[in-house]
Amino acid sequence: MSSVPELPLRNEFLLPTNGDVGANRLLNESTKPCTYLCGNSLGLMSKRSKELIEEEMNVWATRGVVGHFDHPHKREWVALADQAEPYFAEIVGAKEKEVACMSTLTTNLHLMMDSFYKPTAERYKILCEAKAFPSDQYAFASQAQAHGLDPAKVILEVSPRPGEFYLREEDILAIIQSEGSSIALVIFSGVQYYTGQWFPMEIITRKAKEQGCICGWDLAHAVGNVPLSLHEWDVDFAVWCTYKYLNSGPGGIAGIYVHEKWNDSMRPKYAGWWGHNPSTRFTMPRKFSPIEGASGYQQKRSIMLTDYLEKLLWQSKYFVPVGDIEPKYQQGHGKPGFTIITPHDSKDRGAQLSLFFLPMGTGVMQKILESLQSHGVIGDERQPDVIRLAPVHLYNNEADCETAVKFLEIAFDELV
Structure with missing residues (x-):
């Protein structure tokens, strides 16, 4: 055992049982909590969340429309989203007027890019990582097309070096330096969804600004996971969801950040109900009056x-260091094993380890995943060869880590 401090917060969450998740090999332990290491995909429900939702359903049932302005728990719906903004600001390192609780991740990404991506004949490229989350890549391509540009000529992707799995800081900075005069927008994910790499956000932002580029971030896997200081880093804009490390539940509302320096020059492009000044919103004026602005706990325990x-995982007899991966693995040969493609240094990652299974493309990952799930160990897969395990600081503990590795070993033993 290590010395990771235990937390009473674990007891504030509802952990699915082995029976709930279909752990059919633990029938004698079906009522015990499963080993949930999937908070990077969907965070667990807190007990308080369930209570609050039930309270709001009751208010809806008993107050109807009156609940917008007269709420028995003083949570009037007309300003409900505003109550999240102080928490958002603290989590992302921003001023309250720089953040807003609204919409969904991809919709917000489109809104931000529509405002900040202003291609010219000289400066028109979008710089991103080669394996950005697919919905982000769709957004980049569609934004280029909306400006009558060819995505193949506009989107500049940074790839890992041959034989490597994650990006080197110097390679990102080098391409910003060399291509900066033609780059309109630098946009990366804070934490890379596939490898778990935490990009050097402050350094990349500074380099982008030196070259005259707008710099934005998709923080879907970073918010609530790693410490952020968006205002101090001079980030132009950022977007995030809340159902991963912020545990808001499936379909949970998303968030945006816009640096206050844009308040005067970057007015809202699309006028609408919730963007209108609340002091006059219900007087129904004909002219839109926009709201000014965009309207930490965890790191040490997460690292440990x-x-x-x-x-x-390193102690597993099936672990293969990245440097020891032989060509035969890439050709579908060799003994089953796994490596870790997430950076080792804690400053370069959040609460996620991505396990890459060998030999590549032979279905080993899927068999291991099914075995883990049958033992109540819940991670998630990225086809064809990766399982992501995320020990979340709020509710996971050392025992969860030990259980996951124990059943990983058993899965391999059965496979070979």
């Missing part, structure tokens, strides 16, 4: 817990 899981 992820480090502990990594240490246990």
